[in-house]
Amino acid sequence: MSAPADLLVVGGGAKAAAVAAKVHAINALGLARIALTIVEANRPAASWMGLNGMTSGDEPLAITPIKDVGFPYESGGAFGELGAELDRAMLGFSWQSYMLDRGGFARWVNAGSPGIRHRDYGAYLAWVLARATAGVRIVHGRVRRIGLGAEDRWSVEVAQADAERARHEAHALLLTGSGVHRHLPHDPDAAPWMFHCDDKRGEFTRIPADRRTEIGIVGGGEGALSCLMFLRALRPAARLTVHTPSLPLSRGESFLENRVFSDPDSVGWSGLDLATRRMFVAQCDRGVFGPDGLAAISYDDQCRFLTGRVVHLGADGEGVRLDYASPDGPRAERYDYVVNCTGFDLLEQLRGLFPPPVRAEIERRSGPLWDLPSSTELRFGRGLEVEGLWPRLHIPGLAGLTQGPGFANLGCLGLLADRVVAPLMVGNVAERPVGDGRAATPV
Numbered sequence: 001m002s003a004p005a006d007l008l009v010v011g012g013g014a015k016a017a018a019v020a021a022k023v024h025a026i027n028a029l030g031l032a033r034i035a036l037t038i039v040e041a042n043r044p045a046a047s048w049m050g051l052n053g054m055t056s057g058d059e060p061l062a063i064t065p066i067k068d069v070g071f072p073y074e075s076g077g078a079f080g081e082l083g084a085e086l087d088r089a090m091l092g093f094s095w096q097s098y099m100l101d102r103g104g105f106a107r108w109v110n111a112g113s114p115g116i117r118h119r120d121y122g123a124y125l126a127w128v129l130a131r132a133t134a135g136v137r138i139v140h141g142r143v144r145r146i147g148l149g150a151e152d153r154w155s156v157e158v159a160q161a162d163a164e165r166a167r168h169e170a171h172a173l174l175l176t177g178s179g180v181h182r183h184l185p186h187d188p189d190a191a192p193w194m195f196h197c198d199d200k201r202g203e204f205t206r207i208p209a210d211r212r213t214e215i216g217i218v219g220g221g222e223g224a225l226s227c228l229m230f231l232r233a234l235r236p237a238a239r240l241t242v243h244t245p246s247l248p249l250s251r252g253e254s255f256l257e258n259r260v261f262s263d264p265d266s267v268g269w270s271g272l273d274l275a276t277r278r279m280f281v282a283q284c285d286r287g288v289f290g291p292d293g294l295a296a297i298s299y300d301d302q303c304r305f306l307t308g309r310v311v312h313l314g315a316d317g318e319g320v321r322l323d324y325a326s327p328d329g330p331r332a333e334r335y336d337y338v339v340n341c342t343g344f345d346l347l348e349q350l351r352g353l354f355p356p357p358v359r360a361e362i363e364r365r366s367g368p369l370w371d372l373p374s375s376t377e378l379r380f381g382r383g384l385e386v387e388g389l390w391p392r393l394h395i396p397g398l399a400g401l402t403q404g405p406g407f408a409n410l411g412c413l414g415l416l417a418d419r420v421v422a423p424l425m426v427g428n429v430a431e432r433p434v435g436d437g438r439a440a441t442p443v
């Protein structure tokens, strides 16, 4: 059992890197003494290296790397007059600093600041996590169970690489990750011909290379596009059909949309009605294709799109019969293989970490959470924490609809860290020598 941390992060990926860099900067500047523990089951930034399925690592990142762990560098919103100093310190963890450190910045700029691969982004995140050390501890292990410990602290049981089981306590908890693949209704006999968006890419080599195959991809978002591009490279002769629940659309990415991701307060996001927020997320984040990825497949005559929600997959000899509700009524297609890219369910992943009595206690303290219809809006506070729950449980991956669309992805990692870390300053502020002119307490 180690001394309680101020914050424990489950997962050492993009969000953890942003929070670790912010905590390091705050501690290194002497603004506070925050103790952060990150527990990572695989290795830092594993998801981006293709070690957790979801990508081979070679698929393109759908966002510019300039939107790095400090972006949008507007910490004044959370830290008042300390914000400017903090933003300057965060430049040490920027994409530019990383490229300078690697000696590749000029070459990248000369090449027109091109998009990068997932694994390049992963290498950047691992670089950040290796440098963010002040007050930051990374534990190699898998979180198995989360409970409520003494004095209203979280008690986290970890199967650690260096010890059988260890327990870590923390005053606040941050849950990260994309979640597990959503369920797509299918006959058990169809399973041998199915893949899921979080399968390891190596599994796809089961698809024969020596003959032309028909592959169906179910889903209308980034996961489906990423998978399509991967399959095109893996099986150039395959015919790929993408099934989207409604008309396939590309993501809006002008400054109008981008500012909502990086600064939701600038449009009064939390005050907008639910329908407007849902419409924005549907048009600019979930269930839409990135324009760059689309450009890569736009002239591919072995790729087609069919509209209509897929309702069931059945076995059909050595393949799958896919039933969908097309605009002209029920239709069916036959495929050799089908990939379920209908998205991720983060709540399902988290359910597995909290035993039923703890889930019940969380709901007793803050209201229904675990088994609500997907149409229900879950309430999250400005810290991206479950509203009304103590101790704090931060779940940015679910807080996008309430607090801002960028918190569920890479749209504003710096702001995400501001929101999660600012509450930790209370009671942790380091006394500054009198007269150094800088405020001792944050806003």
Ligand SMILES: Cc1cc2nc3c(=O)[nH]c(=O)nc-3n(C[C@H](O)[C@H](O)[C@H](O)COP(=O)(O)OP(=O)(O)OC[C@H]3O[C@@H](n4cnc5c(N)ncnc54)[C@H](O)[C@@H]3O)c2cc1C
Binding pocket: 010, 011, 012, 013, 014, 015, 016, 039, 040, 041, 042, 043, 044, 045, 046, 047, 048, 052, 054, 055, 060, 061, 062, 063, 118, 141, 142, 143, 144, 176, 177, 178, 222, 397, 408, 409, 410, 411
């Ligand atoms: C392959 C991929 C590409 C994406 N591309 C984009 C994009 O281009 N633009 C965009 O805005 N969004 C993108 N997203 C969506 C979204 O941004 C990310 O899902 C999310 O923001 C990633 O950050 P994260 O820290 O939550 O998760 P991750 O970076 O995935 O980190 C989660 C970490 O948790 C670890 N872990 C999981 N369970 C446990 C456990 N029980 N104990 C300990 N460790 C655990 C994993 O090993 C992993 O390293 C992408 C998601 C994926 C998976």
